[in-house]
Amino acid sequence: QLRSLCASNAGTFVDVERRSANLASALADLQDKIKVVEPNISDVQQVLEDGNSLTEISEKHRVRRRTLLQYSSLLELLELPSLMDACVRSNLYEEALSIASFANTLKRRHTDKNIVVLRVIDQIRSRQLDLRRHLIHRLKQNITMPQCLEVLTALRRLNSIDLEGEKNIEELHDGMELKLQVDFLEARDTWLESSPRTNNTALGPGEQLLDTIERYRTRVFEIGTQFNAIFGTSMTKQSVSSSNSLLSMWITRRIHLFLTMITSSVNRMEDSAILRDALEACVFFASSMARLGGDFKSMLSDIFESKMVSLVTNCWKEGVSTLQETLKVCRDAGVVGPLISSSIAPQASGISPEQPPRQLLSHPPLARMVNSYLSGFNELRRCLLPNIFVILRNELKDSLKNVKAILETNQRTVNAPALRGEASQLREAAESMMIVFDNIVEPYITGALEVALGNFKAGKELLLKQIDKVEEEEEEENNITRKEDEEEKTPADDVYDSFHLTVATWLMAGNRTEQLIELYEKYGGTVDKGTRLVCGSEAASAMVRIAHKTAKDIAR
Secondary structure, three states: OHHHHHHHOHHHHHHHHHHHHHHHHHHHHHHHHHHHHHHHHHHHHHHHHHOOHHHHHHHHHHHHHHHHHOHHHHHHHHOHHHHHHHHHHOOOHHHHHHHHHHHHHHHHHOOOOOHHHHHHHHHHHHHHHHHHHHHHHHHOOOOOHHHHHHHHHHHHHHHHHHHOOOOOHHHHHHHHHHHHHHHHHHHHHHHHHOOOOOOOOOOOHHHHHHHHHHHHHHHHHHHHHHHHHHHOOOOOHHHHHHHHHHHHHHHHHHHHHHHHHHHHHHOOOOOHHHHHHHHHHHHHHHHHHHOOOOOOHHHOHHHHHHHHHHHHHHHHHHHHHHHHHHHHHHHHHOOOHHHOOOOOOOOHHHOOOOOOOHHHHHOHHHHHHHHHHHHHHHHHHHOOOHHHHHHHHHHHHHHHHHHHHHHHHHHHHHOOOOOOOOHHHHHHHHHHHHHHHHHHHHHHHHHHHHHHOOOHHHHHHHHHHHHHHHHHHHHHHHHHHHHHHHHHOOHHHHHHHHHHHHHHHHHHHOOOHHHHHHHHHHHHHHHHHHHHHHOOHHHHHHHHHHHHHHHHHHHO
């Protein structure tokens, strides 16, 4: 019976055996772990014996419960950095500064170095730097005086927040104020150098330059006025002196940059009218800057006077080079046509400073050269600067010497025996051009320069002296010619002149062929008898042939 019972419950015995083995294994593992923990048990016992652990645990639990009750306040505290960032991006400077000031309050209250509070304060300080950069960036834009005051007030409050709790506040404040002035001028410099939004490419170069000068003047004067209004009041004497010194250095630097820009622009100009407008704009700019202690009128003269002299002398040089080239081409080709014109010129007494001498019509190269000189004088009419008078007189003297040297060289060249082409006519033209230049061109251009410079009396006196000189020379030549003619004239010439005078009188009276034939018969005998008596048979026969041919031509 026992065997049968064991056989029937054999599975149960097997399960019990397995559980016993598992239990033994688990107990062995437990013993191993207890052996590992045993060294720490003594420490725990010591701690429990030394302090009232239950009291401390209870206190920590109470603190955590109180922290949980202040959850909403703690959440607001942790959101302060992000809130300040939103205020900065929305230009809410007062609210952002209030948060920055509250960070100082937190720092004073929590002297136990609370990690959470310190991290919040550090994040707010980083947002303060963002606020400062944002305010300075606003100064780089086109803002009005009230907006500028708002930005500078916010920056000063930000400086005062940074100074809380610091030692040597006065020294630090002066240093921060000086740095604020430097930051202000640097930011406004960026706005000054920025290009306008309007597109002025449709304007000409002169109008663009005038627009640039006006924009520069307006902005520089506005910046200087803002600086004086913001930093020039409510300051100590030492601060005011340093502020004025800083402003003076800034104005000096801006004027230097402006003059550099104007010099490069003026050097590209080729029109005296634009140069005059630019000079007037610069003088007005200098007058405006005089109210800020930056009058620079005296520095404009060198820039504009040298350019004005260059404009005038370039016209002269162009005319002289054209004359030289024309003479060379005519010499090489052996033609005189381009040098001489068939135009009939009036007498030299017609020369005057108001009108170019018409005698030049017979010499086109000289006429074109004189036109070049007059073009230069016309540039003076648009922009006349007193300090260039002496320079222009010296330049004109050198230029006329150069022209004379060119004409003398041309005359020596055409007088060479190896000249080909119309050699004799080229020599006559060269000599004539020298005479016209000495008697007409040189005095006229010299007088015209004086008239262009506003010295009308001196110009007219120079021309009148030259006119008198030319008239005296012509009168002397006429007297010499008259004496030579009187010495060579014979009685036969009187008969010849009387005959032709009578013929001309009848011709003017109409077609009278019969009367002319009678006149021939009458004068035929007179010429034959009279000239034979006073001049011999040769003169008589010559006069008869002249009268006979004249009568035949008239009859035909």
